[in-house]
Amino acid sequence: MKAIVYSTPGDSSVLSLVNRDVPEPVAGEVRVRLAVSGVNPTDWKARASVGRPLVADEVTPNQDGAGTVDAVGDGVDGLTVGDRVWIFLAAHERPTGTAAEYAVIPAARAVRLADDASFELGASLGVPAMTAHRALTVHEFGPSRLSPGALDGRTVLVQGGAGAVGHAAIQLAVWAGATVIATVSSDEKETLARAAGAHHVLRYPDAALADGIREIAPNGVEHIVEVAIAQNAGLDVEVAANHASIAYYADNGGDRFTAAVRESFAKNVRWQGLLLYTVGDDALGAAAEDVSAAVADGALPVGEEAGLPLTWFPLADTAAAHDAVEAGAIGKVLVRIDAS
Structure with a gap:
């Protein structure tokens, strides 16, 4: 699979596009074939945190995203292969962010996405x-x-x-x-x-x-x-x-x-x-449920006509996407991922 990685903190030039094996989920995890990755200010700030140790020798950035579950680890209830999901905190204390064709994440951080909601909407939820x-x-x-x-x-x-x-x-x-x-x-x-x-x-x-x-x-x-x-x-x-x-x-x-x-x-x-x-699992769980209910009600549309312009970058240009967020791009910056 194609993935964006970095092995040392720094400016966006530390990001590179590589080929890696498709990861396998373990107990309590799901693997998501990603369609869209969302970029937040915390993503470039985490990448730029010189002096702070990385959680692994190699890290894939970006907390938020959306895609389709394509493998499920043992002990996972409520999600099955084929489910459309939105993702939050994928890279929190983990090296597997959403700037990749596939990501393995804790099942609790993948939330069912309403059937009529787009992946770009799903990738715009999460942190914001x-x-x-x-x-x-x-x-x-x-x-x-x-x-x-x-x-x-x-x-x-x-x-x-x-x-x-x-x-x-x-x-x-x-x-x-x-x-x-x-x-x-x-x-x-x-x-x-x-x-x-x-x-x-x-x-x-x-x-x-x-x-x-x-x-x-x-x-x-x-x-x-x-x-x-x-x-x-x-x-x-x-x-x-x-x-x-x-x-x-x-x-x-x-x-x-x-x-x-x-x-x-x-x-x-x-x-x-x-x-x-650091808000805790109870608050995260409540937010995920209520945000999903709002999405199902059509209350959280995205796009310029809904007040949130979308700026797109291909996966290979994730560094430019980080730079755009750091420069204060208005609206939401998204990375389009075409999984093979």
Whole structure:
């Protein structure tokens, strides 16, 4: 099989296309013939982590993907040969990512994909959709699971509504019944956030941004999905409702943040950091189930008309795909894999 591998951390030039034997699953694993691999910022960051030991002498990158199960190890229930699946965290603490024609992964990380859902949609889920799910389910008095009606009567603020996580957060929140406010930085991104389903889209930077949010949500915002906490912590506290959750999942704009102490505790604000890789199996399982339900309901479409433009690369150009994500490509970067 063809696979992208690297044996030392570094820039994208360490990635190479090689031929390897098709792997065999052991107990608890499945082998997936991949159709599409999804690229996330964590993929290039993991590859570039100089000074951090690799999990194996040779690593295939990329956490997310979609394809068809073509072999099943002992003890696997719920998946059979021929099942269409979407994959998450394929390369977490393992060397077998999705930038290959075949990948062997734990069965728990392969989730049935609705029959009418495309592989490109499946490969766009994983890290973005599951992160968004977690961000929307950490409120002290909010739902721990998402479904239609779960967020009825609540207002969600998605900071950075045109990113992959922001896009998924908008879609999931709308599916669950919330009123969604998204913030964006350009006309192009405003168009994408509206296409994703945001009810209100506001622009930043804007000194009157807090006023605009409070005009929409005079009693404050219950859930905040935050991509740039270092820049937005003050604004988040200002517009937060009593007992609001501020779920931050990235360090865009800085690696430290400060917030007004009195205003924060007076509103009983919950500062909730989240990282999918360490969130735990229960949260991952809940997210996988709820995201799959949203996909089955048609609530998570991709493509420019749905607010998430897709940029494609062939498997041999996975390095260029990593570079595109590192450079801040808008939408989702995907690698097309043609298994032989």
